[in-house]
Amino acid sequence: MAELVWMNGEIVPLADARVGIEDRGFQFADGVYEVIRLYNHKPFALDLHLQRLQKSAAGIQLAVPIAIPALAAEIGKFLARASVPDGMIYLQLTRGCAPRSHAFSQTKATLLFYARTLPPLTDLTTSEGVKLITVPDERWKRCWIKSIALLPNVLAKNQALAGGADEAVFIENEIVTECSASNIFAVIGQRLVTHPVGPKVLPGITRAILLDLAAKIGLTAEERPLREAEMLHADELFITSTTREISWVARWNDRNIDQSRCGPVTLKLNAVLRERVQRETA
Numbered sequence: 547m548a549e550l551v552w553m554n555g556e557i558v559p560l561a562d563a564r565v566g567i568e569d570r571g572f573q574f575a576d577g578v579y580e581v582i583r584l585y586n587h588k589p590f591a592l593d594l595h596l597q598r599l600q601k602s603a604a605g606i607q608l609a610v611p612i613a614i615p616a617l618a619a620e621i622g623k624f625l626a627r628a629s630v631p632d633g634m635i636y637l638q639l640t641r642g643c644a645p646r647s648h649a650f651s652q653t654k655a656t657l658l659f660y661a662r663t664l665p666p667l668t669d670l671t672t673s674e675g676v677k678l679i680t681v682p683d684e685r686w687k688r689c690w691i692k693s694i695a696l697l698p699n700v701l702a703k704n705q706a707l708a709g710g711a712d713e714a715v716f717i718e719n720e721i722v723t724e725c726s727a728s729n730i731f732a733v734i735g736q737r738l739v740t741h742p743v744g745p746k747v748l749p750g751i752t753r754a755i756l757l758d759l760a761a762k763i764g765l766t767a768e769e770r771p772l773r774e775a776e777m778l779h780a781d782e783l784f785i786t787s788t789t790r791e792i793s794w795v796a797r798w799n800d801r802n803i804d805q806s807r808c809g810p811v812t813l814k815l816n817a818v819l820r821e822r823v824q825r826e827t828a
């Protein structure tokens with residue numbers, strides 16, 4: 547079956563969908579986006595994603611052109627037609643088309659989303675850990691906005707891959723902020739520590755859910771900046787995102803964190819996350 551896209555209220559074949567060359571998303575990266583996980587034909591944590599979408603849009607003085615409950619209903623209708631049981635929804639909202647000018651004018655926003663299959667999640671007990679390289683955090687100071695302007699992230703990720711690593715971790719003034727497309731956590735004793743969200747850290751949905759679940763396995767959640775040196779002495783390190791859920795960290799530049807296996811606390815957190823996913827998408 548041909549892939550479909552929901553675009554400004556209509557469902558059309560993805561291959562036929564078009565946006566104008568003066569769409570501000572294309573010319574200025576003037577837009578925001580979301581990536582929502584699908585399990586068993588159902589979106590996971592949809593409310594949290596749509597709340598974040600609204601906040602990101604407000605952060606660039608843009609309104610989501612359809613009420614959030616109506617958007618959730620449209621996503622439901624779309625999923626009934628798209629044959630993507632396990633994967634993701636990519637949703638993008640831009641300020642729409644106008645003659646090119648930095649200044650905003652009256653535009654009709656462009657809102658679209660489509661679904662894609664993702665490869666099955668890797669089993670943390672048997673998977674290899676991810677390798678990270680550090681890069682200077684050269685991004686802007688509104689990283690809490692899930693902006694489509696991702697060039698620093700794109701360059702960092704490609705630098706990681708070119709260096710034989712999987713993900714790039716941003717460092718600013720010796721502080722570890724987040725990764726190019728994921729948040730990062732340290733397990734230190736009975737504490738689960740990650741950088742606060744804000745100018746330099748996206749409020750990751752997986753991040754928020756894990757901070758919420760930490761107490762279930764006896765961990766104290768702590769949001770504070772962490773120095774690179776402290777990260778390297780942590781008991782366990784892992785990164786999170788909607789598409790990867792949790793990946794344990796095996797290597798940091800040329801240092802081994804743990805060569806052989808995922809740490810026990812990370813495994814427990816993964817188990818409570820899986821339980822929540824299964825309960826909510828059964």
Ligand code: PMP
Pocket residue numbers: 581699724725726727728729748749750751752753786787788789
């Ligand atoms: N930080 C950045 C920069 C990201 O791009 C992502 C993935 N979208 C995340 C963190 C993780 O967020 P989430 O758990 O909502 O996917």
